[in-house]
Amino acid sequence: KLKSSSFSFSRILSSKRHIGILTLVGGSVTAGFLLHREHVSAGVPVRRRYPASAEFPDLRKHNNCMASNLTPAIYAKLCDRATPNGFTLDEAIQTGVDNPGHPFIKTVGMVAGDEESYEVFADLLDPVIKERHNGYDPRVMKHPTDLDSSKIQSGHFDERYVLSSRVRTGRSIRGLSLPPACTRAERREVERVVVDALSGLKGDLTGKYYSLTQMTEKEQQQLIDDHFLFDKPVSPLLTCAGMARDWPDARGIWHNIEKTFLIWVNEEDHTRVISMEKGGNMKRVFERFCRGLKEVERLIQERGWEFMWNERLGYVLTCPSNLGTGLRAGVHVKLPLLSKDPRFSKILDNLRLQKRGTGGVDTAAVGGVFDISNLDRLGQSEVQLVQTVVDGVNYLIECEKRLERGQDIKVPPPINKFKV
């Protein structure tokens, strides 16, 4: 049975997203409805008790991308809507309301609860995306996807400097809500779909899944020793977005026997895919990354599923900061001299690279060893970003060598952000 879009959602959905509420009005459980695209963009109406002005968050002390872009007018326009899954603007911005700012970085301050969030709340998300992604305008630009690793040049670093190489991204399963909004059943469905597909990987990608709820103590210790195990999030940026609900249900870790290809299930995204190895062979790491991703995609497509992707935003993930490629390609590299040079930050900036400590984001460097990775995610393809890291890290190593020899270094000219 089909009902028109004037079906009274406004009576049912207040600010909660559970589909079960629809049965209150006596509708058929399997009722479907046709929504024209403009209705998806307009969102499903939501019942509100107070006017938008009474609900508008106090963002005067806030410093994140959401707070910089959310005006009372935009709030008033969007607060009456929900995505077809029932996800609301208040839920999307909750993390940014609860976390005014981060000392070192300007956080995004909002999340998507599903693929449709990026359309229904486009009036806010588009400017947030533009600010976060250095001017990439989702309204007019297209994002290139390129997973052809054969194009990478000079992708093997000097291993006296580069200790390890790693590429990560995320993928979302189309049709299922994202971690801030998913129900337990949806999360379990994501786990089932992904684990099922991964069991079809062969050759050097043959591997095994370790569910967080069922792993033995021995397995847990091994995963900790391998630095593979992820914990329940503690960062309030994540917990306020609702991503840690029901922990550790339907969360797990898959990795291949060789421990060079790893997938996290239902952590911050449906999946996080990681290719890594010791040493400096970034080309091989990226080759495995692309091959593995394509193979996983094929396997889920065989079963009637696909990844969330569109031309405007590339791969769709929970945090707007990870749109496009969702890719962070990085190395652990020894730069004890260069890191003390006052030009270090400027050099990184111009090379479109960022530094982190070897514990990842929010950690400090130890022993002159830095995690160096690409800054950008959206607007350039995977191949372009990895080449940027390759070229950049090679340049940094050259600088380090020059400083060792007592020679001077040059700050390189800034490279282009977008190649659209």
Added chain:
Amino acid sequence: KSTNFYKHMDSDKMVKLTLKRLSAEDEYPDLSQHNNYMAKVLTQDMYKKLRERATPSGFTIDGVIQTGVDNPGHPFIMTVGCVAGDEETYEVFKDLLDPVIEDRHGGYKPTDKHKTDLNSGNLKGGDDLDPNYVLSSRVRTGRSIRGFSLPPHCSRGERRAVEKLSIEALASLSGDLKGKYYALKNMTDAEQQQLIDDHFLFDKPVSPLLLASGMARDWPDARGIWHNDNKTFLVWVNEEDHLRVISMQKGGNMKEVFTRFCTGLTKIESLFKERSHEFMWNEHLGYVLTCPSNLGTGLRAGVHVKLPNLSKNTKFEEVLKKLRLQKRGTGGVDTAAVGGVFDISNADRLGFSEVELVQMVVDGVKLLVDMEKRLEKGQSIDDLMPAQK
């Protein structure tokens, strides 16, 4: 398969959506590692039935139980594991909440009636607890304003409305209850420091039990502290409940503390009524609060009391149990005692009136102090052992 898949078929003109109807079996939480009252009671069949419903303001069973799903257990106490998002939660989800209430509140049945008695004149004694042992006396409770959602579920607009109403009502208090409101987001550094020094300031909750229920959203918006000029009557706005009301003072005159408590509460209630609002209350559950553990009186009457000898005695726990008292450290729940000083308070909330509970504390603490004095002198306490209340 019991699931209908949701397939998003992208086309230029139209998006076809089929409602997800994932089954109750697929949604039912894994409670196999859990030890809280909700987990003891919530079967898959019960979950299946209750997920078909929501309260009129849209609160669902998943909202009720999220804190209990996310927090399997507490090392020292059996937690409740569920919260109310509004007054109607206790009706709509009674299949779950009635047995939880019964288990948590010592066998309180769905048909039982709760007696409210805020007439401090009915308290016998209580003005003479030995101040050499009893360092301070305190009575707290909570109140919810009917018609507004509770902290786990309220929107910013609702929370602000609760704050506004509360400020207006409190501003009308006079005499020894005259006081001032300090909004958390507007207080000056000097005000903040003073409130900390007075031990009045409450922080953003850090306990995962509270955070997982959504009570800390939008912090510190619409949260604040009101207290009288004498600093003996304090109201917290929009912390764990709409209002937490506290009467306290140094020393052992619990009668005076309770009298001020009753007078203040009654006055506040009438000020709300003048503004066409009332507290959430019914004759079965008494005062309705966010956590089922605080139903009934929502009352915790307690003292900070020095019991260095008694606390080391093997009979200490048994005595407390017989007296229907509980011990906490002087930092409150989840803290340890320091220097032999304990926070002793009533264990019950529901099924006894306010007067009855404070009477238990007054009589019980008197006995505990007598026992402490005996042990100081190296004498036995056997003849002082009480019967089970």
